[in-house]
Amino acid sequence: MSNILTCRICGCTADHPQYIAKETIMGSFERFCYFKCLDCGCLQIVSIPKNLGKYYSLNYHLEILELGKIEKKEILFLKKRIARLILFSGKRGKITRNLFGKLFPGFLWQFGELGINQKSRILDYGCGRAHFLLRLYGWGFENLLGLDPYIQNPQRIKDSVVIKKGDYTQLSGFFELIILNHVIEHLEEPLGVLKALSNHLSDKGTLIVNTPLVDSYGWRKFGNSWAMWDAPRHLHLFTVKSMAIAAQKCGLKIVKLDYDVGNNIWETSRLFSLSPEAERIETVSQKELERRQKKIKKFLKMLDALGDSDMASFYLRKS
Secondary structure, eight states, rough: OOOOEEEETTTTOOOOOOOEEOOTSSSOOOOOEEEEEETTEEEEEOOOOOTTTGGGHHHHHHHHHHOOOOOOHEEEEEEEHHHHHHHHHGGGHHHHHHGGGGGGGGGHHHHHHTTTTTSSSEEETOTTTOOOHHHHHHOOOEEEEETTTTSSSSSTTTTEEEEEEEGGGOOOOOOOEEEESOOOGGSSSHHHHHHHHHEEEEEEEEEEEEEEEESHHHHHHHHGGGGTTTTTTOOOOBBBHHHHHHHHHHEEEEEEEEEEEESHHHHHHHHHHHHTTTTTOOOOHHHHHHHHHHHGHHHHHHHEEEOOOOOOEEEEEEE
């Protein structure tokens, strides 16, 4: 049987090293074969399951599609004014951010540096239950669109937030900001989606891709117990090089890269590595996992500084 495979990201055809990953989140421990490209390093599933939907539990879909709550008008008014000042400061607000950065969400400072304002057109592709869009609405953003293939009914909140069922074929016009928050690793054709979204990005717009990184110490340490592998739901796990290649093929380039080790990934991976397959994994709350991980906070910050973290945010713009 031939082991020659072709990378779906860079096109390299070779006898790539193969790995066996197990489904862990749902406790089935079913095995799946992946290969790691010898050129770009992308770790990808060999055969995409035809019945991929069965690996997304009903409870998962119900939870991610539940809309959050809207805050009171008085609070919204105050937050809108604060956000306007932060966004207006833009790149000039580094001193202010150093002083008050922890008091307000990090995305406000980031958006200010990108030139995003409260009237900018923003798309959250694969928005799930739209929690991030509702947070943006709470800070005064007025032109928000969410797309998700599992949304059953369209939602509209005072014309500021529109949530639709569908994919990139439903899009029209251009956006100053497009967000793929832990979506690209789930896509069967990531290059096709990235290219389609780039066609709807304004000339000075930014496309932010948040995704796990397989060229990370976490993957090397935990192997198939690494929480971010998440077989078979994660079809493509990128490296910095493979993301750069994907961006270039879609007429984009990486202009900024932020590393992030997460709040509980290491502790979750440790839990997976200690769990016998004969029994279900110990149920531990997210808060408890975060509490446990705080013990190695300094070490994880060092990984962020070295660029060896489990996740990253790629800021892409047109070439």
